[in-house]
Amino acid sequence: MRLLTKTTLYFSLLLLPLIAGTGFLLYWQLKRQLKHEIDEELNNDSQYWKAYFSAPNADLAVLDIHTQPFDITPLDKTDIKSPFLKDVMLYQEIDHERVPFRQRQEIINIGQQPYLLTLRRSMIEKGDWYRNISMVMFFICVALLGCILLVNWVLSRRIWKPFYATLENMQQLQLDTLALPALPQSSTKEFQRLQAALQQMTTRIHHDFQAMKSLTEDAAHEMQTPLAIAQQQLELLLQDPAIAPEQGHAILQTSEALQRLSRLTNSLLFLAKIENNQYIAAAPIALETIIEKYTQLFDLQLQEQHLSLQFQLKASPPLPLHPILADTLISNLLGNAIKYNMPQGRIFITLDKAACTFRNTSLLPPLPVTNNFERFKKYHAYPNHSNGLGLAIVQRICEAHGWQLTYRYEEGMHVFVVHFVH
Amino acid sequence: MKVLLIEDEPALSTSMQQYLEQQGHIVTAAYDFPEGRDKIAEFDYDCMIVDIGLPHGNGLSLIQELKSLDAEAGIIIISARNALEDKLRGLELGSDDYLTKPFHLSELNARMNALIRRKKFHGNNVVNFREIKVNTSAQVVAVNDTPLDLTGKEYQLLLYFIANQRRVVTKPALAGHVWGDDYLYAGSYDFIYTHIKNLRRKLLDAGCPDYIQTVYGTGYRFSD
Structure with a gap:
């Protein structure tokens, strides 16, 4: 989830109950106030009627009025709670529906006769009030919420802008280019600190990279x-x-030992360069073409040992791999499959989008490892030109690309797999 | 052929000069950048062999210098740094080949010969050794004007032998030249024996004397 989405969401979650609560409180308070007012009016009316009936010249024709707002009826029993206020629903002809009324009942005595005086006030108009008021409240709330969110969003965008720019810059950072990324200026103190820290860090990394690079070259x-x-x-x-033949042979052996030392130096420096990320792929490379190239190159050795080679190369997407690393990867794995094979042996190579697998027959026992190939570790006492770095190099190449190199012994065959995905 | 050799390490310079002169080339040596620049301006050469790391300057600048003079000389870079950038930069500037130290002197000589053939004769050149004629543009070999059928590898071996005639050529040098440095990943280079044997058989069958002499313990010598 994006930072902006997240803050907006939190803000909404906090704001919504707050505004809804306020609205409800306001509505409730208003309603109570109105009811109180009506009750007051009804009380006043009642006082007025009681005064009227107790007057000596009262017109008793009033006793025949039986309407919804005003009703007076003679009463037999007097054990009713009086005065008594309550909400009732009464049918109204005009509207053809039951509408809310506030009703006040009180027992009064006219002469010696007790009467029940009922006064009512329609609350239908008041109900409209409530609706209108809460509607306005609601619109205000929504508008407020919208405004707050918008302001928050716009502000956040402005405030976070240097952060996003910095992020973009860091993602595009390339170690091999000499130019350091220019980080955008910001007046926010925290971003200034972040940028200063990043600048310091990239400078140091860049410096280390350059130092390592020139060290390997020197x-x-x-x-x-x-x-x-x-x-x-x-x-x-x-x-x-x-030069006598024996002397000549000694010279050749010395020369070969020097060649070995030279190759060892190259391999070690190569490892250091891979770890220093000095091989950055310019364009994706199709591994099957590299495999084909090396099977042709090693054709002679295959024939010498009478090895049979089988492929199963499925169309796989090109890999982001530097050409030198691609060559090294395949030549090491295929070279091993040939070097440690046996006469009349077999080699199977499979390639698909998930993995590249090399299987070979061999007279040698299974290796005591599965996935960690150490430098200078020779798994077999084998009198040849191995310097114990081949698999370590292959592993570093894999690690540099987020891949994994594994080994297993299966049905009498040594199996090396490069997993392109974890 | 006239060769300008610009290398600051005296021991390397001397051994290269010695080997190339034994193969009939005329070698002028320069030991630093200013001296190299002066030599380039003074004479014409068929080939320039230049080290990248030189005192008082960079070998790559000397290539630019040479190119600016419209010189025809072929250029071989020799460097101890096996750096891809250097190789690419060198090729971009117009160098023709790149050798990483340490290399075999026989390899340097073979590459130089091939380069000069390509440059000077535009590939239309016939390399002779007694009754053997190698047409390098058509890649055909004839012995006493009778075509000789050779495989690609045998052809490469023969050219290498002729370029380094009368010198001892070691097996590692031969294998490295014909199969490249990658051959070592797949084990030993004993397999080249088969190829040499086949080449020798074909030459003998065509009526040549046995030019390929085995030098016990070290390698071969192509000699009459």
Whole structure:
């Protein structure tokens, strides 16, 4: 839920019962006041009639009046509570319906005879009053609520504007570009603090990124140059016709050891670069083309070992992967499947939108891991060019993209899976 | 062929110069940026080999310098930094190739030969070794004017051998050249033995002497 929606909602929830309560209170108070007034009037009328009847020259024809507002009837019993006020509903000819009346009954004596004097006031007009009043109240309330919400919304938008701008900026932040994002100015103290904190943080991250980047580059230069010198001197030495075969072989072995050291340096720096997010994909890449490329490249090794290779490549959406990382991922996994395979062995590769799976037969026992491939951890004593970094690199590539690399041993086959979704 | 070699590390410069001169090239060496810039302005070269990290300047600027002179020279960048940006930037500026240190001298030589062929003869060049004629534009090989049927890999091996004739070429260098550095992911490079054997057989059948000599313990030498 958006911040604005949330505050508006909370505001409405608070405002609605408050306004409804106020309206009800007002209505109730008004009603009580009106009733009190009518009762007062009825009392006055009653006083007036009692005075009239007790006068010596009273016209007793009045005793024959029997209407809704005024009624007087002789009474036998006198045990009625008097005076007695209550609300009644009476049928009215004009309106063809029962309407509310306020009624006052009192026993009065005319001469020696007790009479029941009933005075009534129609409350139908008063009812209209209530309706009108509450209607106006209601409209006022709604308008007030609307105004408050609108003002709140507009104000919030204005006040939160720098926040949203900052958020947008942070989302578009790219570490590899040199320019730091210009954060918008704000007069709100909290936003100023937020921006200052963000600015400081991005500057530091950016600085770390740059420092790490130049460190990997400088380290590469400083380590590879001496290796290159030694390597080339050995190559020249090999050209010497006076070199005996054993010496030549020793030179070649030394040269190969240097190559290994050089590749190791490259791999370690490569890992550092992946962790430093230096490989940002420019365009999505179709993994099936990379797989096809490497199966062609490794064709010879496949033939040498008489390995059978089977694909099941379903159309999958291109992945946001840097070309170098895509190459490394596939060449490592396919390379392992070939390197640790057995003569006449098999390799199965499946690719769909959820995962990429490499299965291969092997004479080697299951690996003692499922998903955490440590650096320099060699799972087999295998006399070849492994430096124990291949799977660690694959895992870092996966982690950098939110994917997961898992291993399992299934039906005599080593199975490596890259899960594109968790 | 005239080569300008701009490399600040004296040991590397000397070994490269020595190897290239043994293969019949004329090498001029420069050791820093100003010296490189002067040499570029003074003479014409067929090829320039330039390191990116140089004292008093950047090798990439020297490429710009050379390009501004409308020189025909091919350009090979050599760098210890295996940085993609450098590669792309170099290609953008007009360099032709990029080698990451450490590299085999035989590889540098082979790439330089291929580059000069492409640049100077616009690909229409015939590489000769005795009775072997390799037409690099049509990618056909003839022995005593009789066409020789070679696979793609065998063709690449032969060209590499001829470029580095009479020198010992190691198996790792051969494998790295023909199959690329990725071959190592899949294990050892013993498989190249089969290819060399096939190439040797085809050359012998075509009437050549056995030019491919095995140098025990190290590699091969292509020599008469």
